[in-house]
Amino acid sequence: MGGKVIAQQANDNTGLYLLFAPGKRPDRDSIRRFAERHPAVSLSHDPFDPPTPGLIAASADGDAPAAPAGADLAEKVWVELLRDGLTFDLRGLVPGRACPVPHVENLFDMEDAPNLSTCEGMRIMPGPHLAGGERTVPVMRGMIALARDLVHHFDDLAAVAWPPAKSAIGRRFFESTVTAWLEGGAFPALGLTAFREDIDGALQSVGLEHWIGQELRIEPPLSADRASATRLGVRLVNQLVLVGGLDESERIIAPDGTRLILRPSRNGRFIRVWRE
Incomplete structure (x- = not known):
């Protein structure tokens, strides 16, 4: 089940990476539909949403703020998701740039996954409200549970990369072992x-x-x-x-x-x- 590979590198180990087949990353609307279908998840913030009337001053001509373009777009296309009272940022959405795939050395159930060099990455990170608690077990467990929900929802989500273990985990193995852990079973030692x-x-x-x-x-x-x-x-x-x-x-x-x-x-x- 194990193996060795060197993939495109992302230096920051914070968070968890979702690896999609080429050209299959979701956009904001796809994530909104995902959140609507999962009772444990809600879309708590989208920077592209128009401001709520009365809370933020309108522009001089009365129009909603324009969506950022060009290089700015890559940094602005993200959403905040709420799961079990914890907030997580999801980055790498279309039409922004994909997140670089992190360095991987250990493969688990990746035989049917695309080559890592062709995958497009998205990244789940603890939100700013969780600063200082990113590495507590409840926060990491919530982040991994959110990744499991996304794997279950998106058929084109091929694998999950977990930088602390330098691992890439195939979707079926990740979903089955993480679900068992979340339901009271053994910790997914092979993968996490x-x-x-x-x-x-x-x-x-x-x-x-x-x-x-x-x-x-x-x-x-x-x-x-x-x-x-x-x-x-x-x-x-x-x-x-x-x-x-x-x-x-x-x-x-x-x-x-x-x-x-x-x-x-x-x-x-x-x-x-x-x-x-």
Whole structure:
């Protein structure tokens, strides 16, 4: 399921990216119709909407403000969506420019998706009202839930890119794993995090730090069986997201009965896992 690719790069890791087939990005009207059909979502602000009478002074000739054009248009074509009391900006709408596709190294269920180099990106970002709380679990969960709703609605939405894990996730896999999580199931560790082999043979998570402030390292020789170590990593990531990280050593029993030690590294950046 995993793979490697280098895509067009966007340097800012804030938010989540929606990857559309070429020429298939929606416009403002399409997003308005999307919001009308989803009870949990509403369109809370559109900069192109005419001002409400009595709230904003009319122009001298009585006409509504003209829509911006040219280079200004690319920055102005966006909307604010409200989901479960949280506001998110959606950028990259037609007729503005697409958002650059972020750097991707880890692919999940992307066999039927278009080549990333041809995809057109849109971006969901926490709104200004959420400044300072962008990386709290409720905000990230709300943003991912909104992405799931958009995937469900737009057939041409091919994949989701999650910069903290350098991952691109195919629409079916993203929708199924995220829906299960939102309904009380396991955290989507394959996609919202990833795993890579370190130079010393350890299996290390990618992107878990975005959720709990620490990465997971399954140390050799426990990491020698890559498939088994990845399954263990998925289980541990789910538990660590639930508890919010690890401050002191713990002993646990793995599903196969192996007794394990989990211990924070000296600098606190990693959670290291060994057989006891």
